[in-house]
Amino acid sequence: MKQAAFAIAVIAAGVANAQSPAYGQCSGGGGTTTRTTTTARTTTTSRVTTTTRSTTTRTTTSATGVSTSADFCGQWDSRDTGTFILYNNLWGSGAATSGSQCTGLDYASGNTIRWHTTWSWQGGPYNVKSFANANLKFTPKQLSALTTIPTTMTYTYANTNGMVANVAYDLFTASTSGSSSSNYEIMIWLGAYGGAGPISSSGSTIATPTIDGITWKLYTGPNGSMTVYSFVASNAPVTNWSGDLNNFLKYLTTNQGVSRSQYLNTVQAGTEPFLGTNARFTVTNFSVAVN
Ligand SMILES: *[C@@H]1O[C@H](CO)[C@@H](O)[C@H](O)[C@H]1NC(C)=O
Ligand SMILES: *[C@@H]1O[C@H](CO)[C@@H](O)[C@H](O)[C@H]1NC(C)=O
Ligand SMILES: *[C@@H]1O[C@H](CO)[C@@H](O)[C@H](O)[C@H]1NC(C)=O
Secondary structure: OOOOOOOOEEEOOOOOOOOOOOEEEOOOOOOOOOOEOOOHHHHOOOOOOOOOOOOOOOOEEOOOOOEEOOOEOOOOOEEEOOOEEEEOOOOOHHHOOEEEEEEEEEEEEOOEEEEEEEEEEEOOOOOOOOOEEEEEOOOOEEHHHOOOOEEEEEEEEEOOOOOEEEEEEEEEEEOOOOOOOOOEEEEEEEEEEOOEEOOOOOOOOOEOOEEOOEEEEEEEEEEOOEEEEEEEEOOOOOOEEEEEHHHHHHHHHHHOOOOOOOEEEEEEEEEEEEEEEEEEEEEEEEEEOOO
16 A cells, blocks of 8 residues: 655644654644645656666575566556555655655565665755665554564665654555555654654654653644644654554654544655765664564
C-alpha cells in the first residue's frame, strides 16, 4: 500500500518559539495564527521527469539469494523483497521546479533490508517531494495485542549541504484492520536536517518524553481528519538507533488518548526531502518486526 505522508507543508513564519523549524510539514486543516500557508502547489501540472533518467544495468545476487538490481526512478516504482516493499514514492514531486530521485535495493534477508535513495529537488521549498521508504509487510494488529516492535535503523546521509529533509518512521493506525483511512499517523524522526519540522498545530512541543534512550520533542496536528503525532529526536540526527516502536504507541495510548482498539496497519521508514542537490541516503541496517 502506498501511504504518502503529507501533501501540504507550510512555512512556520512568525512563530514565536525560536526552536520552531523554518520548514514545517503541516496539514491543510489545522488553523492557527502562527503559520502562513503557502500556495506553492497551484502549479501541480508541472513535471515528472523521474522516469527519463537512464539507469545502470547492474544486477547482482546476494549470498542469501535476494537479487538487487538497477535503481528505479519512476514516481510509483517499487520493489518487493518478500518482507518489505521498497518504494521510490515521489508523491509530492509536482511541487518541485526541477529534480529527480532514484531508489535501489542493496540487500534483503529476513526482517533486515539495506537500501539507498539519491535525489535532487529544487523549488517548492516548503513542500515534501517524496517519501522513499521501506514498508514492512505484516498482518495488522490491534494496539492492545502488540507486545514488541523491535527495530534497528542505521544510516548515512551524504551531500547534506543546504539540504532540507528528514529521516523518519511513519506508522498509521485505523479503527479497522487494513483500512487506508487512518485515524492516526505516528512519525518518529531520527533526522531533521536544514530546519525540517513536523506537522504542528501550535508550533510548539506538547511533551518531551524519554523513550528508548532518547528525549523526543512531541508535536501534534491534523492532516484532514487524521491526527498526526511526531516524535523528533532532540539530539537529531540519530544515525544508529535501536528501540521498540511499541513504546511510542504505549506512550500515546497512556498519555494522548489514542484508543488501544486501533489497528496498526502500516510501518515504514525512509526520508522526506524538501530541498537538496545530489543528496544520498543510505540505509545500512534497517530491521523491524511487529510482534
Ligand atoms: C494527509 O495524509 C495522507 C496520507 O494518509 C496524504 O495522502 C494526504 O495528502 C494528506 N493530506 C494533507 C492535506 O496533508
Ligand atoms: C551501531 O550501534 C551498535 C550498538 O551500539 C554497534 O554495535 C554498531 O557498531 C553501531 N554501528 C555503527 C555503524 O555505528
Ligand atoms: C543490524 O541490526 C541488527 C539488530 O540490531 C543486529 O543484530 C545486526 O548485527 C546489525 N547488522 C549490522 C551489519 O550492523
